[in-house]
Amino acid sequence: MIETLLCRLENFQPLADEDRRVLQQALTPPVRMDRGEDVISEGERPEHVHLMIDGWACRYKLLADGQRHIMAYLMPGDLCDIHITLLNRMDHSIGILTRAHVAGIPRQALDHIYAHHPELTRALFWSTLVDEATLREWLVNEGHRPADQRLAHLFCELLVRARVAGLTENHCMELPLTQDELSDAMGLSTVHTNRVLQKLRREGLLTLRGRTLSVHDWQGLTEFADFDPLYLHLERSERMSDLLGGI
Amino acid sequence: MIETLLCRLENFQPLADEDRRVLQQALTPPVRMDRGEDVISEGERPEHVHLMIDGWACRYKLLADGQRHIMAYLMPGDLCDIHITLLNRMDHSIGILTRAHVAGIPRQALDHIYAHHPELTRALFWSTLVDEATLREWLVNEGHRPADQRLAHLFCELLVRARVAGLTENHCMELPLTQDELSDAMGLSTVHTNRVLQKLRREGLLTLRGRTLSVHDWQGLTEFADFDPLYLHLERSERMSDLLGGI
DNA sequence: CGATCTGTTGATGCTCATCAAATCCAGTGG
DNA sequence: CCACTGGATTTGATGAGCATCAACAGATCG
Structure with a gap:
């Protein structure tokens, strides 16, 4: 590792x-x-x-x-x-x-x-500068985006980071976080997080079940979340290119 | 400077x-x-x-x-x-x-x-690490604190930073920010920011008028805001000691 | 197999956004 | 010096988004 x-x-x-x-x-x-x-x-x-x-x-x-x-x-x-x-x-x-x-x-x-x-x-x-940039994006995310976009944006980021770390298969990754832990990061209640997840699922963007995140519509998700991976500063990563191409 | x-x-x-x-x-x-x-x-x-x-x-x-x-x-x-x-x-x-x-x-x-x-x-x-720590605190602030505490916390931070920079007199500082600019940082609407400012004023914590911030009850403000200046990593600053003593 | 953690659902109300309009103020030009 | 102007602040009314409380269903695990 x-x-x-x-x-x-x-x-x-x-x-x-x-x-x-x-x-x-x-x-x-x-x-x-x-x-x-x-x-x-x-x-x-x-x-x-x-x-x-x-x-x-x-x-x-x-x-x-x-x-x-x-x-x-x-x-x-x-x-x-x-x-x-x-x-x-x-x-x-x-x-x-x-x-x-x-x-x-x-x-x-x-x-x-x-x-x-x-x-x-x-x-x-x-x-550490990349960590700092990520922090800035999280700040924007919590400050200005409604709950559904906010979670969508988080999933975009996690998928890209996991991809670069070689932890994805296609558009799926292991995501061992409870809804409680997602809520504590997004500044939402567990109940609301749950409802938002259902909504994202209903809309065909992604499913999160049994510790696995599956993104079904990457393009749609990034557009919905207003996701721009610039802040991750991963321009050089080969593993990124196909994902980025899709954005 | x-x-x-x-x-x-x-x-x-x-x-x-x-x-x-x-x-x-x-x-x-x-x-x-x-x-x-x-x-x-x-x-x-x-x-x-x-x-x-x-x-x-x-x-x-x-x-x-x-x-x-x-x-x-x-x-x-x-x-x-x-x-x-x-x-x-x-x-x-x-x-x-x-x-x-x-x-x-x-x-x-x-x-x-x-x-x-x-x-x-x-x-x-x-x-830059201190900048990053500040960013983390802002993230907590926007994610978990209601509007009144959130603004109070911001003012605590700004007063401490201004103090260290030699930009305060007693518990006052020049704060050339419009309510609009405060709102854009806190993730609030201008209207709500305005109402919260009035509330903080009514409660005798601080006043913000004509580009000047005056903190009337520093102790009360820090308690209300749940403000702990550790994240600013200013332990060595002499200018801080009196303020920190008051916390 | 019960105990505990996690996810799901429903009902209620507060915080805060939004829209609209009024007031206040600093600056600008006549 | 005053009228005008555009920005900043303030106020009111309405409603959406989300928290909270409570209960239940499912999963996980010793």
């Missing part, structure tokens, strides 16, 4: 073999984690950067009233928290959503990369 | 005189801009990083239906778009909100900094 990460980083620019090796060797062995556990919690001082090997996680914050807001989904190949070497304390938590394996890059190894591998450093920096 | 930037960067760690000089000398002379102009537009390939000398700007995207969503406010001392050196094309625009002066750091100068001034580079990287 380091392959997935490398593959993603190469959306910025091709990596030297040396850089690939350095990154690979920096990784600690994957740790098994279960749904409900935190990779790291708000307020903690992190010592590792974490990499999702398999399984899904999310960034989230808890509000004063106990509600959880999910700010990002992390799928296999995603780095969880590069920030962390530079920020003192986590301002949010990272929680596991499925059975998962998580590897780490020790702070020390990362410092070494920063000091001696400028190209790799830039690639990692690039990757 | 480079002072403000340096002062902000030193929230990460004190800068060497050498680094301060390098940054100062990298700046191009400020250019005068007017409300409505774009510093840079979506899709463009940027050649400078921009620094707000005076006046305000915002990051925004235009949606398919013509609505504008504001994703960040930029005040004097804020860098607009460091990303830019690494991302190919802007996935959003930066628009001027008041008469303003904007300086630039040429891409070339920035590359030089990246290559030869690791500490300064880290400080700049840190600064």
Whole structure:
């Protein structure tokens, strides 16, 4: 799954073999984690950067009233928290959503990369900038789009990201999220999310059942959601071209 | 106003005189801009990083239906778009909100900094991580908080940021935003924003009139808004201590 | 096989958008 | 100095979108 990460980083620019090796060797062995556990919690001082090997996680914050807001989904190949070497304390938590394996890059190894591998450093920096761009799009999504478009837009994004990570078959992907977890990310109630999902299904755009997302009308979905993948900055990905062609 | 930037960067760690000089000398002379102009537009390939000398700007995207969503406010001392050196094309625009002066750091100068001034580079990287953290908080704000808390939270943030930039007097600051511009950031209609502002005023929390924000009950406001400034990562700022003490 | 989590359905009401019009204000030109 | 103008703020009325509460059906799992 380091392959997935490398593959993603190469959306910025091709990596030297040396850089690939350095990154690979920096990784600690994957740790098994279960749904409900935190990779790291708000307020903690992190010592590792974490990499999702398999399984899904999310960034989230808890509000004063106990509600959880999910700010990002992390799928296999995603780095969880590069920030962390530079920020003192986590301002949010990272929680596991499925059975998962998580590897780490020790702070020390990362410092070494920063000091001696400028190209790799830039690639990692690039990757956080993409995360930031994604965050901006989510902000637009929650701020301005009604519930149906909002969910549709999320599914577009997830399908593209999964595609680039090699996690799709045709227009289907494993999506191990409950409607509750979707709701906490979209700022909707579970009930409303449920009704919107039914509507998207009725309209022949997609179905979500048994942890599998199937997109039936990709073109229709992207148009409905006003989805423009520019913000994912994946222009270089070969796996993207057919999808993008369809947009 | 480079002072403000340096002062902000030193929230990460004190800068060497050498680094301060390098940054100062990298700046191009400020250019005068007017409300409505774009510093840079979506899709463009940027050649400078921009620094707000005076006046305000915002990051925004235009949606398919013509609505504008504001994703960040930029005040004097804020860098607009460091990303830019690494991302190919802007996935959003930066628009001027008041008469303003904007300086630039040429891409070339920035590359030089990246290559030869690791500490300064880290400080700049840190600064984008804070931007990202702010984005996450905005996401929570729009996703989960009702309109009154949402606006209150925004005002808390703006006051703290202005305070650190030396732009406040007591609990007042110049806030040159129309209710329309506030609405576009909060995902509310102008009408509703207006009513919420009246409510916050009636409750004695703050008044916003004639481009001036006056917070009358800081403690009450932060409690009402569920505001925790951790995400701004300003622990080192001396100017913050009195405000934070009040939280 | 019950216990628990997830998904589904119905009913009710609040928050907020929308439309429309009135007022206020700063700037501009006669 | 005043009339004019266009933008910003304010007010009222109406209705849509979505939250909330409650209950039930299905799935999953030890």
